[in-house]
Amino acid sequence: MRAYYFDNAPGDQRLPHxxxxxxxxxxxxxxxxxxxxxxxxxxxxxxxxxQINEVAQERQYRNRDVISVTKEGLGDAYESKIKMFYEEHMHEDEEIRYILKGSGFFDVREHPNDQWIRVHLSAGDLLVLPAGIYHRFTLDERNSVKTMRLFKDEPKWTALNRGPATDANPYRKTYLDSIRSARAVASSA
Structure with a gap:
């Protein structure tokens, strides 16, 4: 894994930025x-x-599946799926991904400054995004990734695109409260 601030320059989302x-x-x-x-x-x-089973047990992930995002695998839906994944959104559940093959980028919003942080993941990386964090995903220039998705409950993937409704979402508010609380504890220590 390598993380850095996104450059916000125009160009293909699959470039490093x-x-x-x-x-x-x-x-x-x-x-x-x-x-x-x-x-x-x-x-x-x-x-x-x-090791994945140990993390899953510790964090209470009960279900999993494996997906591949490739042009060959998705066919005509490939470009629309890539665009959909790259829309800024949040989930009401944690998003857990273990990269089995290939690579890609997760961009996450830093709070409170709202800057994008780009996280480049490749095979062997396990990433957990908290419920309520704004993020997006894209492949890198290799255009291929195979990931294991882990879930606390039944497998589901419901993206809530950023907007006034998601800003007021209880999961978003809980996420922001947890970040503020953690900062308050850290600054008083």
Whole structure:
């Protein structure tokens, strides 16, 4: 994983858009974004699956599936799916992704300054986005990613695009309250 501030320059969303300003893991943690590096193990024992199972048990993820986002796999729907994933949105559940193959970018909004932080993920990266955080996803120039999605309950993916309704959403408000509380505790320590 590599994180940095998005440069906001025009151009293909699949390009790096690297501002040259790195973002530390502690900055990501401060906005509720969690990351594990669990290298893919192709041995018969598949230790990466054991490690994913441990994280899933600890965080109470009960379900999972695997999806591939490729032009070949999605056919005519490819471009529309890529555009849909890249719309700024939030979810009322955590978004958990473990990259099995390929790579891509998750952009997350830093609070309170509203800057985009770009997180480049590749095989072996596990990312957890908290419910209520504004984010978006795109492939990188390789145009291919295979991910395991983990869910606390039944698999679902409901994107709520940013707007006045999502700004007032109770999950968004809970997320913002948790960020403010964590900052207050950190500043009083």
């Amino acid at each position: 690297d501002s040259g300003r790195a973002v530390s893991p502690s900055t990501l943690e401060a906005i509720g974004v969690l990351h594990w590096s669990i290298p893919i193990d192709e041995s018969p024992a598949e230790s990466h699956i054991r």
